[in-house]
Amino acid sequence: MADIQTADELIRELYRHRKVINHLFKKKSASFDELTEIADGKEKEILQANARGIISLQEGEPARLDERLLNFVEDFLEINEDIRNFEIDESIRILKKTIYLYEIDEDSKERERYLNRVKRNLNSIGRVIRKNAATLSALVKQEYKTASSIELKKVKIEDHNEQAEKLLQLIQNAEELLENPFFRVVQDEGLRTIVNELRGNHLTMARHNLIALRQEIVRFINQIAELDRQHKKILQLKKYRDLYELEVRTNVEEVFTHESALFFDTQLRFQTMLDLDYLRGDEGLDIIERVAIRRQHKMRMQLQAELDIDGDLLDPQQQKMLHIDFGKLKRAFFLQDKDLFHFVKEYDYGYEMTEDQLIKIYCQVALIFEDEMDFGLPKNPFDDAKQIELNGKQFAFIRPKVAEQK
Numbered sequence: 001m002a003d004i005q006t007a008d009e010l011i012r013e014l015y016r017h018r019k020v021i022n023h024l025f026k027k028k029s030a031s032f033d034e035l036t037e038i039a040d041g042k043e044k045e046i047l048q049a050n051a052r053g054i055i056s057l058q059e060g061e062p063a064r065l066d067e068r069l070l071n072f073v074e075d076f077l078e079i080n081e082d083i084r085n086f087e088i089d090e091s092i093r094i095l096k097k098t099i100y101l102y103e104i105d106e107d108s109k110e111r112e113r114y115l116n117r118v119k120r121n122l123n124s125i126g127r128v129i130r131k132n133a134a135t136l137s138a139l140v141k142q143e144y145k146t147a148s149s150i151e152l153k154k155v156k157i158e159d160h161n162e163q164a165e166k167l168l169q170l171i172q173n174a175e176e177l178l179e180n181p182f183f184r185v186v187q188d189e190g191l192r193t194i195v196n197e198l199r200g201n202h203l204t205m206a207r208h209n210l211i212a213l214r215q216e217i218v219r220f221i222n223q224i225a226e227l228d229r230q231h232k233k234i235l236q237l238k239k240y241r242d243l244y245e246l247e248v249r250t251n252v253e254e255v256f257t258h259e260s261a262l263f264f265d266t267q268l269r270f271q272t273m274l275d276l277d278y279l280r281g282d283e284g285l286d287i288i289e290r291v292a293i294r295r296q297h298k299m300r301m302q303l304q305a306e307l308d309i310d311g312d313l314l315d316p317q318q319q320k321m322l323h324i325d326f327g328k329l330k331r332a333f334f335l336q337d338k339d340l341f342h343f344v345k346e347y348d349y350g351y352e353m354t355e356d357q358l359i360k361i362y363c364q365v366a367l368i369f370e371d372e373m374d375f376g377l378p379k380n381p382f383d384d385a386k387q388i389e390l391n392g393k394q395f396a397f398i399r400p401k402v403a404e405q406k
Contacts, residue, residue, distance in 0.1 A: 004052060017049045021065065024055060025073060029062035083135060083163050087128050088170045091121045092177060099182045115188060122194045125174055126202035132167055133206040136160055137213050144220050150231060154224050161217045168210050171203050296375050324349070324361065330369055333400065340365060340398035366398055374399050
């Protein structure tokens, strides 16, 4: 960091800007005004943190922690999700070189310095291997469950599989390095403790975890392949269905004949009698209202079905009937107190109407002005709706809504 030369000075600066560092570490980025508020309005403190290399503050961009400080905190807390196998590889290379320097240098002080470096690198190898193995295991399970597509799952899982293979190879390289005579010849209790901990704990546990992880990765890859195969099969079946070739180009009928999976069965529905005391309560009232609305909608659908008229069957007199002024008919209906069926039946059209023609007029008026009609919903929900019967056919009791009556 800029102008910081000693550890004491670094610690002092970190403590001085601890609020800003903590805020940026949690939020990842923040505006200059936001940091000024965190620093109790001291803009100079934010500018000094930038000058000392603690934060990165560039014009037009939000402030962030310096990359070196961010990596240090994440590494110390072991919350960085990066798989840094290259660090292990580099530590092994430095270890080999340091051991060689220790063996050829006769200066006791230099040998002591080389020995401390060996210990430091051994601790680093153990820490990074343990962290990488745990992070890989968590990422594999998380990304298999959360990846948004089959192709994305496949790419990520295969990448993690390669990383697991590389980490297993690095563990083997570290174990081979620990067989160096240097670790048996040097009489240092601290070094022996570190080696035993690394060999018996970190490397062994990481290898067992990675072997289990690779087996799980293989299972995930097989599941992804099966999902991909099923997805392509479904797309092909959909294509055949859209082209009306499903029965011709597949054996779907034969499969359904021999398939007894519950997935293809009709959903079972059970009807039970409701308790009258329950229906009299507030919750029962909600059920009654929904049933009443559903019955009204069903009546409208029946009326619409009766409106379908085959034009080829109409004679000239019937075609003339279709030009009736329904607006005038509606106004006349709303000025009297009869129901719609009896009104249509008794209305003067200027010429005689057949029974079928009257029924069609009745249906048309009901549908055209349905928002202004009351389709015979009963006052008491437990009674049947009023209906009119003519020659075996039943017709809803339709009246103008109260707001429309004159």
